[in-house]
Amino acid sequence: MQQAIAETADASSRTIGFIIWRTKEILADCESTAVELPSRATLYRLFDKLAAGTHATGSARTRRSINARPSGPFGEVPASAPGELMQIDSTPLDVLVRLDDGIAEKVELTAMVDIATRSITAAVLRPTTKAADASALLARSVTPEAMRPGWSEALRMSRSVLPHRRLLSIDERLEHVAARPVIVPETIVCDHGKVFVSHNFRASCRYLGINLQPAHKATPTDKGTIEKTLGSVATLFAQFVAGYTGSTTDRRGRRLEDGRLWSLPELQNLLDEWVIACWQTRPHDGLRDPEAPTRAFSPNEKYATLLESCGYIPAPLSGEDYVELLPERWQAINSYGIRIKRRTSDSPELTPLRRQHSGVAAKKGLREIHHDPYDISRIWVRDRRRNRWITVFWKHLHRVGVPFGELAWDRACEQVPSGTEEQIADAAAALLRRAHDGPAEQKDHPARPSRRDRRVAARTRATAADRPIPEPPAEPPHDDEADTDLAEVIPLGLFDPLANPWKRP
The missing domain is CATH 3.30.420.10 (Ribonuclease H-like superfamily/Ribonuclease H)
Incomplete structure (x- = not known):
């Protein structure tokens, strides 16, 4: 019976009847000859003595906590200064x-x-x-x-x-x-x-x-x-x-x-x-x-x-210390920039580092990159030559007007499994927009966002960064548009079929 009680340490809670049945099974496996068991009332009294303090039929969490305690006397490591432990x-x-x-x-x-x-x-x-x-x-x-x-x-x-x-x-x-x-x-x-x-x-x-x-x-x-x-x-x-x-x-x-x-x-x-x-x-x-x-x-x-x-x-x-605490990964800087989970980030400051060995032989010449899982708008690349961090923005940041993290991006990738980076960015923006607008009337929006989409959007906004996202640099205008003078646009009025056409305004 002690063995049967010990087996319940990590198992689900059961009744005394199961413990008695398990005791009989253990006896049947260990003894070559039949063993005459006492009466049921005697087995119950024996269980009450052997299971005292073990919570064998009580809460499973309490039982695991009791079994995790040391068998002998125990204490705690003393600490005499703030921050010591x-x-x-x-x-x-x-x-x-x-x-x-x-x-x-x-x-x-x-x-x-x-x-x-x-x-x-x-x-x-x-x-x-x-x-x-x-x-x-x-x-x-x-x-x-x-x-x-x-x-x-x-x-x-x-x-x-x-x-x-x-x-x-x-x-x-x-x-x-x-x-x-x-x-x-x-x-x-x-x-x-x-x-x-x-x-x-x-x-x-x-x-x-x-x-x-x-x-x-x-x-x-x-x-x-x-x-x-x-x-x-x-x-x-x-x-x-x-x-x-x-x-x-x-x-x-x-x-x-x-x-x-x-x-x-x-x-x-x-x-x-x-x-x-x-x-x-x-x-x-x-x-x-x-x-x-x-x-x-x-x-x-x-x-x-x-x-x-x-x-x-x-x-x-300092600000650089907070960047040091972010998760890191090691990647190469290619001609198109840095690609993480089908997202491409690039900056003119990366030009001297493209396709160059970082000097870290243990990482096979890859570059150290830190990223924020709650804000995918930018990443940070360590420049070991100048001992500084280079802030690199996402190329398609202008497609999404609100900050979001990897949770929303992964959900957008699931919705567009074979789409391009632009399509995934648009899908992520649409996901946040649909969840923000809430349920609409059936005739206007027949497809209501799923509960998972709304949960992803809600968690994204709950963990969004407090700092505003810097605007990416504007693209320079094309030559044909720069040399053309645009005329003044005069909008047309609305047509009213019930109005008198001969009446002066």
């Missing part, structure tokens, strides 16, 4: 958001917490977390949180327990910021999710001088602080937000999609405000001083205390 993780947020065109979907929350102060240094909401989002989380952790319109003046760093005047003399960026500590990570513990073990996230940590420490597989206890923090976000923040779905389906309400829901940017703004107003000022039970064990400190108070012994070193990021 941090943890990062991603989880679905139990809140529905209203994307464009009325699409209601869940979003994913990616957050990073400091072990020494329990501060949430950054939290990002995305429809689907990508490696670029994890890299952006690193940038937000070392960047001060600026005050936003509508926030209370009490959220300013100058009105908090943080030593604002002393920090301002070191870092000028802290003049008009909110009360959120700026922490530079030294070591980050993550799981084996494809976002955190990706080459882009590893390269971003390497560029910022951060040591990345993956946890053991299927061992959430290696990063228990971030696991508990994400659970606290659900209980302290998510359940108070309109559109809360609950952690499981049996806790979910009815017709949540028809209610009033926040958009993704609005929910992100609420989450950032909650982190500063509530989380950073809330006393944490894990922040106690040995000299005052009865008092629990808040993350901001603990940060101000540790700052006296650890100091503060600003780490400002």
Whole structure:
């Protein structure tokens, strides 16, 4: 029976009757002679003793969590300085958001917490977390949180327990910021999710001088602080937000999609405000001083205390640093430019680099290219001779008037599998236009956009870049048009068949 109970560790939950049946099967396979089993009531009493604390017939998630715990005593690695040890993780947020065109979907929350102060240094909401989002989380952790319109003046760093005047003399960026500590990570513990073990996230940590420490597989206890923090976000923040779905389906309400829901940017703004107003000022039970064990400190108070012994070193990021954190790929620069997923980007600055060896023998002479998965309007090519980045725009940028990412482009490629680059660009623009216009009357638009098209467009606009797309250079006029003087165009009036033709105007 112990063997039958152990087999349920990773299996689906079953009843006691199945465990007893499995026990009989194990006995039949192991014993050459028949074994006389006790009564059914005795087997049930035996199961109650052997299965105590295992959740063999209870929640499968609880059972897996119990089996993942170490068998002996365990603790956590201590951290005595801000940024010395941090943890990062991603989880679905139990809140529905209203994307464009009325699409209601869940979003994913990616957050990073400091072990020494329990501060949430950054939290990002995305429809689907990508490696670029994890890299952006690193940038937000070392960047001060600026005050936003509508926030209370009490959220300013100058009105908090943080030593604002002393920090301002070191870092000028802290003049008009909110009360959120700026922490530079030294070591980050993550799981084996494809976002955190990706080459882009590893390269971003390497560029910022951060040591990345993956946890053991299927061992959430290696990063228990971030696991508990994400659970606290659900209980302290998510359940108070309109559109809360609950952690499981049996806790979910009815017709949540028809209610009033926040958009993704609005929910992100609420989450950032909650982190500063509530989380950073809330006393944490894990922040106690040995000299005052009865008092629990808040993350901001603990940060101000540790700052006296650890100091503060600003780490400002420039525009080139943000480009460094984007996903990279290695390609050759041909005569027509650079082609990525049937998109061609070109610039006159690439002329000296066309069909030339980059000097990187490990990459077979290819060029290092960084791209933004949420904005395909441009890419960046590293020029190692001049130690700079070259911004290269998409050749058909003028065909689409709104920014969009690879999600909409891939959907357009599916709709036009054998089309040219111009046709795919037009299909992507039409996809965003149809989804933005919404459902129309049957006589005007008989073909209504599919739900997948509207979901792709809604996610695209939810993750669109905040910066405007620069206009591509205008094409020079042809010679025959430049030498011709255009006459004034006089429009004709509308013909009215019921009007009197002899009446003067």
